[in-house]
Amino acid sequence: MLTLCFISFTVQSQKKTPYILKPDRIFDGRTMHTNWIVKVNQDTIAYVGSANNYKGTLKDTIIILKGMTLIPGMIEGHGHLFLYPYNQKAWNDQVLKESQSYRVVRATTHAKKNVLAGFTSFRDLGTEGAGYADFGLKKAIDEGLIIGPRLQISSKAIVATGSYGPKDVAPEITIPLGAEEADGENLIKVVRSQIRAGADFIKVYADYRWGKNNTAAPTFSVKELKLIVNTANSSGRQVAAHASTAEGMRRAIEAGIKIIEHGDSGTPEIFNLMAAKKVALCPTLAAGYSIERYKGWISEQHKTPQRIIQKKKSFAQALKAGVTILAGGDVGVFEHGNNVLELEMMVAYGMAPKAVLQSVTAVNAQVFDMPKVGEIKIGNYADLVVVKGNPTKNISDLRNVKMVIKGGDIVLNK
Numbered sequence: 001m002l003t004l005c006f007i008s009f010t011v012q013s014q015k016k017t018p019y020i021l022k023p024d025r026i027f028d029g030r031t032m033h034t035n036w037i038v039k040v041n042q043d044t045i046a047y048v049g050s051a052n053n054y055k056g057t058l059k060d061t062i063i064i065l066k067g068m069t070l071i072p073g074m075i076e077g078h079g080h081l082f083l084y085p086y087n088q089k090a091w092n093d094q095v096l097k098e099s100q101s102y103r104v105v106r107a108t109t110h111a112k113k114n115v116l117a118g119f120t121s122f123r124d125l126g127t128e129g130a131g132y133a134d135f136g137l138k139k140a141i142d143e144g145l146i147i148g149p150r151l152q153i154s155s156k157a158i159v160a161t162g163s164y165g166p167k168d169v170a171p172e173i174t175i176p177l178g179a180e181e182a183d184g185e186n187l188i189k190v191v192r193s194q195i196r197a198g199a200d201f202i203k204v205y206a207d208y209r210w211g212k213n214n215t216a217a218p219t220f221s222v223k224e225l226k227l228i229v230n231t232a233n234s235s236g237r238q239v240a241a242h243a244s245t246a247e248g249m250r251r252a253i254e255a256g257i258k259i260i261e262h263g264d265s266g267t268p269e270i271f272n273l274m275a276a277k278k279v280a281l282c283p284t285l286a287a288g289y290s291i292e293r294y295k296g297w298i299s300e301q302h303k304t305p306q307r308i309i310q311k312k313k314s315f316a317q318a319l320k321a322g323v324t325i326l327a328g329g330d331v332g333v334f335e336h337g338n339n340v341l342e343l344e345m346m347v348a349y350g351m352a353p354k355a356v357l358q359s360v361t362a363v364n365a366q367v368f369d370m371p372k373v374g375e376i377k378i379g380n381y382a383d384l385v386v387v388k389g390n391p392t393k394n395i396s397d398l399r400n401v402k403m404v405i406k407g408g409d410i411v412l413n414k
């Protein structure tokens, strides 16, 4: 094989010339392989498999990646491109005091950070008061105007009247909210209008902190949730439910929702039900962890907050029940580009590194119904990430990103 020391191609010339990547290891989304190569032609994976079986010509440009692992472009399973860490600016202030134009400009920088961290796809769980701005952001990325991940968007998200924030105003004053209120039969219309505005899936808050003393409590009835599910599903779209209480989760499952976000107070019974009904959990471990940090929790050495204790417990119960675990940290609550924090926490809370890698690639793609991403296979988009080391041994090696390729374009090479 040719050994070619490369690097100084422009994105344009790379795109025209097919090239081969030969790292030490290739994780294809399911399994690790050695002595494998990947051939990229235009925006597509043209070959993946044993180097020995490759029938191409020696004239092909070969990029040797010593000591490196090649993985599929990662998929951020739960994020908000229109949010940034609450310790920099409180959520209320982001929603109420920042103009939409400012938030859009910021979101473009967040999008870039995700890609450069190796996350070439991103599921956005609501613009949090920025209206339908995710629609234009997605279009600008798809057209190549700005660098960003392939987006799956939900537009405004749906909340029950009176449940969502911001709330700290006099009751007679109406203020813009972080999501769209709807109830009863009107849910059908709101789902349809969000679809019209570009939502790839519908996000609903099956519970929220509207209970007594701001505790989390279920919001919609099962009947209401079913209206959402039936309307979304008839258009071929999925519904994802924010739910952290056991009852909120139970209602979402009963209504036919297939993805539950957070799930903090799930119980063994609920997780068994999820496993039986093939409902997946996106645990967002890093969100609660980050919020506790912002509140002053300094480190593992200090008294662990109740929220963290509970989250560790319920995550272990979900694993034990055999629930499909998605990888999504609620990035935006913490810094865009620090997405790997969630994956490190999944390992710290009991998942094997290989299973975490499967979640953030093939499993996410499959459950979210994202076509042609998440696995390195012929015909899929050439969305690829090269990291130094072996993340199935040490998940933090995912922080050592050396190269990011999206649709065949080398967007990072260091």
Ligand SMILES: [Zn+2]
Residues within 6 Å of the ligand: 078, 079, 080, 125, 330
């Ligand atoms: Zn979220």
